[in-house]
Every structure is written in C-alpha cells, then in structure tokens.
Amino acid sequence: MATSPTSTLTPKKKDESFLDKLGGTLARKKKAKEVSELQEEGKHAIEAPTSPTVPDIGPEGYTLDENEERSMIEPQSRDDPKVRDLIKMLLDWINDVLADDRIIVKDIEEDLFDGQILQKLIEKLAGLRVEVPEVTQSEQGQKQKLQIILTVINRILQQSPPWTQSKWSVDSVHSKNLVAILHLLVALARHFRAPIRLPENVSVNLVVVTKRDGMLQPRRVAEDITTVNEDIGARFERDAFDTLFDHAPDKLNLVKKTLVTFVNKQLMKINLEVADIESQFHDGVHLVLLMGLLEGYFVPLYDFHLTPEDFDQKVHNVNFAFELMQDAGLAKPKARPEDVVNQDLKSTLRVLYNIFTKYKGQGL
Amino acid sequence: MANKFDETPLDKATKRLANILKDRAVQLGQDLQKIPFKDRSWLGYKTRSRDALLSRHTGIDIDQLSLTTHIANTHSGEVWRGQWQKNDIVAKILSLRECTVRNSRDFQEEFPRLRIFNHPNILPVLACCNQPPNLVVISQFMPYGSLFNVLHGETGIVVDQNQALRFAIDIARGMEFLHTMEPAIPNLILTSKHVMIDEDLTARINMGDYKFSFHERGKLYAPAWMSPEALQRRPEDINLKAADMWSFAVLLWELETREVPHAELSPMETGMKIAMEGLRLSLPPGISSHMARLVKICSNEEPGKRPKFDMIIPILEKLKQK
Numbered sequence: 001m002a003t004s005p006t007s008t009l010t011p012k013k014k015d016e017s018f019l020d021k022l023g024g025t026l027a028r029k030k031k032a033k034e035v036s037e038l039q040e041e042g043k044h045a046i047e048a049p050t051s052p053t054v055p056d057i058g059p060e061g062y063t064l065d066e067n068e069e070r071s072m073i074e075p076q077s078r079d080d081p082k083v084r085d086l087i088k089m090l091l092d093w094i095n096d097v098l099a100d101d102r103i104i105v106k107d108i109e110e111d112l113f114d115g116q117i118l119q120k121l122i123e124k125l126a127g128l129r130v131e132v133p134e135v136t137q138s139e140q141g142q143k144q145k146l147q148i149i150l151t152v153i154n155r156i157l158q159q160s161p162p163w164t165q166s167k168w169s170v171d172s173v174h175s176k177n178l179v180a181i182l183h184l185l186v187a188l189a190r191h192f193r194a195p196i197r198l199p200e201n202v203s204v205n206l207v208v209v210t211k212r213d214g215m216l217q218p219r220r221v222a223e224d225i226t227t228v229n230e231d232i233g234a235r236f237e238r239d240a241f242d243t244l245f246d247h248a249p250d251k252l253n254l255v256k257k258t259l260v261t262f263v264n265k266q267l268m269k270i271n272l273e274v275a276d277i278e279s280q281f282h283d284g285v286h287l288v289l290l291m292g293l294l295e296g297y298f299v300p301l302y303d304f305h306l307t308p309e310d311f312d313q314k315v316h317n318v319n320f321a322f323e324l325m326q327d328a329g330l331a332k333p334k335a336r337p338e339d340v341v342n343q344d345l346k347s348t349l350r351v352l353y354n355i356f357t358k359y360k361g362q363g364l
Numbered sequence: 365m366a367n368k369f370d371e372t373p374l375d376k377a378t379k380r381l382a383n384i385l386k387d388r389a390v391q392l393g394q395d396l397q398k399i400p401f402k403d404r405s406w407l408g409y410k411t412r413s414r415d416a417l418l419s420r421h422t423g424i425d426i427d428q429l430s431l432t433t434h435i436a437n438t439h440s441g442e443v444w445r446g447q448w449q450k451n452d453i454v455a456k457i458l459s460l461r462e463c464t465v466r467n468s469r470d471f472q473e474e475f476p477r478l479r480i481f482n483h484p485n486i487l488p489v490l491a492c493c494n495q496p497p498n499l500v501v502i503s504q505f506m507p508y509g510s511l512f513n514v515l516h517g518e519t520g521i522v523v524d525q526n527q528a529l530r531f532a533i534d535i536a537r538g539m540e541f542l543h544t545m546e547p548a549i550p551n552l553i554l555t556s557k558h559v560m561i562d563e564d565l566t567a568r569i570n571m572g573d574y575k576f577s578f579h580e581r582g583k584l585y586a587p588a589w590m591s592p593e594a595l596q597r598r599p600e601d602i603n604l605k606a607a608d609m610w611s612f613a614v615l616l617w618e619l620e621t622r623e624v625p626h627a628e629l630s631p632m633e634t635g636m637k638i639a640m641e642g643l644r645l646s647l648p649p650g651i652s653s654h655m656a657r658l659v660k661i662c663s664n665e666e667p668g669k670r671p672k673f674d675m676i677i678p679i680l681e682k683l684k685q686k
Contacts, residue, residue: 270636289632297439297580298587298635302598320582327461327583 073178074220077204086202090185097124108185109176115146118173118184122153125192139174146170153184157191179204179223241346241353259352262360266293277352282343283308284317287351291324294359299324314341322351330354367482372398376484423472423494424448429455429502439585440575445505452505453490456572458579463497467578471499477549478571485538487560487568503572511567511615512556516624527565528619529684534567535559535615536680540673542569543605550599551575554611555589556618587635588625589614593667595639606667612676613662620651620659654683 077083087108094105098120105111112118119130130152132145147170167187172180182204203224210217244252256277263274263286270289274280281287285306292299304320305313318337326332333354335347367376374382374396389396431446441459445452460467471494478489478501493500508514511531514521523531535554542549551574552558558573587595591610593602614625625645626634637643644663647656658679664670 269630269633289636292583292632292635293630295583296631297583297585298595298631299582300584300594300635301596301639302601303582324582327580 074205074207078178080202080204082202083204086182086186090182090189093189094121094185097121100124108181109178112181113146113174113176114142115149115173118153119145119149121188122149122156125188126156128152143170143174146174153188157187179206241350245346255349255353259349259356262356263290263352266290269293277348278343278345281348281352282318282341283314284319284321284337284340287321288317288324290355291321291328294355295324295328311341325351325355328358330358370398376482423475423492424502426493426495426498426500429453429493429500431455439583440573440580448491448502451490453502454505454572456501456503458499458501458576460497460499460579463499465496468494468496468499470578471576474574474576475501478574480571483538483541484566485534485568486541487562487570487572489571489574499576501572503570506560506562506568508561508563508565510557510570511559511561512624514561515556515618515622521561521565523619523622526684529680530565531559531561531567532616532619533677533680533684535569536612536673536677538567538569539608539612540677543608543673548604549574550604551577553584553586553590554608554615555586556615557586559615584635585631587631587638588629590635590638591663591667592638592665595635603667605672606670609670609673610663610667612673613659614645616655616659616662617645617647620655621648658683 091105091108094117095103098105098117101120101124103117103120105117115132119132123129130149132148133141150168150170150173167183168177168180173184203222206221206223207218208221210219244255259277260274267274267286267289270293272286272289274286284304285308288299288304304317308314308317315337318340322333322337331354333351335344335350339347340351374386377385386396429446429448431444433445435443435445435454437443439459440456442457444455444457446455447453448455471492475489475492475494479491480486480488487503487506490502490504492502508519508521509517513519515523539554542552549571552569552571553573553575554569558570560568560570562568584590584595589611591602591607594607594610618625626637626643629637634643647659658676662670662676
C-alpha cells in the first residue's frame with residue numbers, strides 16, 4: 001500500500017490522508033467481494049436441495065440393464081451456432097410470453113427442469129390453469145408436478161403417449177436433458193404459432209450407449225430438432241385465398257392488380273404510390289395512412305413510425321393499423337401482424353382484401 | 365366576496381340581475397364592500413379541490429335523462445337532444461369499440477375537470493353518466509350550434525365584422541382562462557366546431573368536445589386547425605399554449621374569410637400537407653391589414669414567438685372599437 005509512487009512526492013501529511021483514503025477504498029472492495037461471495041454461497045445453499053444432483057460422470061458411470069440405452073449430448077453440438085441460435089430464440093420467445101408475469105428465463109436447462117416455468121408458459125399460451133402446488137422443493141414433488149404439466153401439454157399438443165416418450169419425459173426434462181427440453185419447446189412454439197422464425201434443420205449429435213451382453217456400446221446419432229419450416233403464416237381455417245393460391249395462380253395476379261389500383265386511388269391523394277403489394281405493406285405505414293384516408297381522419301405522426309427501422313417498429317405499425325381497422329368496424333384481421341411484417345403475401349392480401357370489400361362501393 | 369379574479373357576484377351577473385341584487389342588498393342593509401379573495405385551497409387535504417378522484421360527483425343515472433331527438437351521429441359519438449331536470453341538454457354518447465373497466469375509470473377521473481362553471485366563455489360539461497357500456501357527456505343545449513355551424517351553415521344569423529370580432533374576443537377570453545388552469549386541461553383542440561354560440565351570441569368553448577384520453581386514439585379529425593408541431597409531435601413534447609394560439613389564428617382567418625380552412629382536402633391530406641409539405645392558409649387580399657397581421661403573428665412558425673392570449677385580447681378590443 002505504501003509503495004504508491006505518489007507517496008514519495010507528496011508532503012507527509014497529505015500522504016497520510018491519501019493513504020487513509022486508499023486504505024478505505026481497498027477495504028470497501030474487499031468487503032464487497034466478501035458480500036458477493038456470501039451471496040453466492042447463500043444462493044447455492046438455497047438452490048442446492050431443489051436441484052437434482054447430476055453426477056458428473058461419463059456414460060460408464062451409469063449402471064445399465066441389459067439392452068438399456070442412454071443418450072448423451074455431444075459437447076461440441078452445444079456450441080454449434082445453429083443450436084445456440086435456436087436456444088436464444090426460444091429463450092427470447094419464452095421471456096416475451098412471460099413478460100407480464102415478470103419472469104425472466106436465463107438458462108434453458110437450469111430454469112425449466114422443475115416445471116415451474118413450463119407451468120406458467122402453458123397457462124399463458126393456452127389460457128388455462130394447471131392446478132399444481134406453487135413451489136416444490138423436493139425432487140419427488142417436482143417430478144409429480146412436472147408429470148401433471150407434461151400431461152397437460154401432451155394433451156394440448158395431441159400427441160399419443162408412446163410417441164412422446166421418445167422425445168421428452170418427466171425424467172428427461174427433470175434431469176435437464178437439453179435435447180428433450182428443446183424438442184418440447186419447439187413443439188410448443190410450433191403449436192402456438194410463436195411469432196418467431198425458427199432456424200431450419202437444427203440437429204445435435206448424441207452419443208447413445210447401449211448395453212449388449214454386458215458391454216457398453218457407444219454409437220453416434222444425429223438428432224433433428226427442427227426440420228424445414230412449414231408454411232408459417234397459414235394455420236387458420238382455409239379461405240378463398242388458400243384456394244386461390246393453390247388452384248388459380250393466374251387469377252392471383254388479377255386480385256393483386258385490383259387491390260393495387262384500389263389502394264393507389266387513395267394513396268395518390270397524399271402523393272404516394274404502391275407498385276408491389278408483397279413488399280410495400282409490410283412496414284404498416286401504408287396501412288395506417290390508408291385507414292386515415294378511408295375513414296376521414298389524420299393520424300398524428302407520433303402515433304406510428306413513419307420510417308420504421310426495425311422489426312418491432314414495423315410490428316407496432318401493423319398492430320396500430322389493425323386497431324384502426326377494428327375501430328372502423330372491420331373484423332379483426334385473421335393474419336398476425338408479424339406475418340405481414342415478415343412479408344407473407346397471403347396474410348397481406350387477406351388484410352387488404354378485408355379493407356377493399358368494405359370500401360370498394362364508396363367510390364372514394 | 366370576490367373570487368380569485370377579484371370579481372363579485374354583482375360583476376358576474378348580467379346587468380339586470382345585478383341591479384336587482386344590488387337593490388335587494390341595499391334594502392337588506394348589506395355591506396357592498398368587496399371582501400378580497402382568500403385562497404383556502406390548502407385547507408385540509410391539499411389536493412381535495414383538484415383531485416378528481418376525491419370529487420364526490422359520481423355522475424348521474426342515465427334514466428334521469430329523457431332523450432327525445434337524435435341530432436347526429438358523429439365520429440366521436442351519438443348526439444341526442446333531451447331534458448334533464450327540466451333543462452334542455454345535449455347528450456353525447458361516446459362511441460367506443462368496447463367499454464372496458466379502465467375506460468370507465470379514466471372517464472370518471474377526467475370528466476370532473478370539465479365542469480367549469482365560473483367563466484362566461486366556457487360551456488361546461490353539466491354532468492356525466494358513467495354506466496358502461498354507455499359513457500355520456502351532458503352539456504347545455506345551444507340552439508345556434510357551433511361557430512362552424514353559424515359561419516358556414518344556414519342559421520340565418522348575420523355575422524358582421526363587429527360580431528366576428530366579438531366572437532374572437534370571447535374565444536380569446538375563454539382560452540386565456542383555460543391557460544391559467546394548473547394543471548392545464550389536455551386534449552382540448554380549439555376549432556370552430558368546438559366553440560358553441562349561445563342565444564345572446566356569446567361564443568363559448570365547449571368542454572363537451574374534450575377528447576378523453578382513451579377516446580379516438582390516434583385519430584385527429586380536424587388537422588386543419590392544428591399547428592404543424594401538434595401534428596408531428598406528442599402533446600407532452602410541445603408547447604401546448606403556443607399550439608392553441610396557432611389554432612386561434614386559424615379561427616381568426618375563418619372569421620375573417622368566412623371559409624372553411626382547407627375545405628377541399630380530406631383530413632389525412634390536410635394533415636400530411638401541413639406537416640410534411642408546408643401547406644399554410646393564404647390570406648386573401650380583401651381582408652383588413654390589421655387582421656392579416658394579427659393572423660400572421662399568431663401563427664408564427666416558431667411556437668415560442670407566438671403571443672399569449674392575454675396579449676392579444678387588448679389588440680382585438682382595439683380593433684373592435686374602430
């Protein structure tokens with residue numbers, strides 16, 4: 001402490017006070033460190049009994065029955081950018097959904113195994129209540145709770161138990177098996193049409209160990225988590241647009257043209273013109289302006305983003321336009337704002353057609 | 365006893381009534397000396413007199429109204445004429461897509477502030493019914509309708525130069541009063557449609573045209589009267605008093621030219637052009653140079669350079685005397 005270079009230069013008295021000060025900060029720092037250590041320890045002490053102890057041993061550490069299989073995720077697969085992307089995206093989605101409950105999930109394995117978050121998630125997504133004890137400390141209790149929740153989830157996802165067994169189960173989720181948790185979350189995201197675009201063809205490598213004739217036989221298997229995305233925006237009941245897309249692509253152009261003419265007739269008044277439906281409506285600006293023109297009001301420029309820069313601002317615009325449409329007595333658009341922003345042609349056309357049918361006769 | 369503007373009941377009452385009162389007071393041997401205003405608002409709960417939540421006026425029962433004729437269906441709601449406690453009233457039933465508990469609560473919180481009875485140029489909201497799904501705003505019935513109606517409609521009222529100036533002074537006084545209020549009443553847009561004309565041809569700012577915070581979100585139906593900055597930026601980010609002054613300039617223009625501002629354009633076109641393309645009202649050559657100058661001053665592009673209402677009232681009064 002006394003070796004501070006300034007101490008040799010400054011007069012004695014000042015030096016002392018300087019050192020005092022220095023000592024003070026150092027002591028404080030030390031204290032702070034102690035506190036954080038203590039906190040860490042305390043946290044550990046609280047959480048330790050609730051986490052199942054996962055023995056840190058390789059496949060040979062398990063005692064396996066004859067012909068039993070165990071699978072482990074290969075460490076390299078965890079660092080695969082695609083897998084990381086997927087995990088991050090799912091986390092963001094969960095946090096979005098649970099934002100109202102002030103729940104933040106940080107780690108997909110550590111935070112989901114006890115069923116607490118899963119319960120909140122499924123309650124929120126499906127709009128139901130799962131009657132389970134609030135907080136469970138014992139492993140037994142946690143598993144029971146998880147059992148109930150997974151049963152509910154499986155029922156919602158309409159999956160037959162045998163098939164489910166192979167992808168996730170109480171034990172695999174509870175033992176923080178990443179593959180099982182990922183499968184579960186992807187299935188949920190798909191089912192509830194989460195407004196995210198999952199990366200395609202994500203797979204992880206597993207080491208599967210089988211015991212045959214008293215010998216452990218490892219082999220590697222690639223497990224697919226996601227495959228090619230099916231049609232994202234269209235999971236509601238089929239309507240005229242589905243038929244149009246499937247059976248009369250030539251008429252599609254005619255519809256597009258009619259809509260463009262209709263829209264331009266309005267937008268011309270404020271010196272705007274649209275050429276391409278697919279790309280020029282996705283940011284919602286034209287939709288908002290169109291509603292103002294048709295309904296006879298001005299939309300103050302602070303209520304939407306005239307030049308949106310990111311996805312969120314665009315979604316806000318489209319959402320706002322949807323609100324205005326509903327105020328005008330139009331049916332709530334079936335398309336989701338995110339689909340329009342993602343430039344899903346079918347969704348955009350549905351929205352515009354909805355407007356068109358209401359106002360076409362007015363000769364505005 | 366004087367109010368905080370140093371006015372006694374004798375000052376506020378009409379001349380005839382004031383004379384009667386005065387005679388009566390003298391007969392009864394009352395002292396006609398003014399008792400100065402004493403601010404007692406700090407007594408008890410400081411917020412009591414201002415906090416709407418503590419207001420005991422909870423609104424009236426919709427069944428007490430006898431609505432007789434349907435006047436109009438506007439964008440803001442259905443307007444009915446009727447009677448309440450033997451008074452002619454107009455009731456506006458707000459149009460809402462759905463009336464949530466929250467809307468009802470906000471309504472309850474906001475409407476008591478609109479019951480301003482102590483200024484001759486302000487038309488108060490008399491009462492409200494807060495019975496979801498119906499939110500009703502009740503104000504006094506004005507046979508001549510709005511200033512817009514008087515100027516551009518067919519009421520048969522002749523508005524000469526002097527009358528126009530009187531209207532302008534009335535409105536300026538009303539606005540001056542509103543601007544003294546603390547906190548100010550938000551979301552009140554000054555247009556000729558929101559100014560009502562009383563039987564004695566007094567112009568009164570209609571508090572019933574206040575835009576509730578939850579009502580018609582994101583829609584402005586009268587951008588022609590609004591300042592460019594009010595079209596572009598949030599109310600909390602601009603000088604609202606200066607923005608009102610711009611609206612007043614448009615009103616002056618309207619009184620002077622007897623035309624509807626930007627009549628040939630739809631609201632969306634008007635708003636976009638004012639905000640983005642610098643569209644402004646042009647002063648026709650026929651109008652008086654004094655008025656033209658006043659309109660110009662009041663609609664200065666720089667909000668900070670626009671005058672205040674208490675500054676222009678004397679100017680208007682001088683113009684009237686000429």
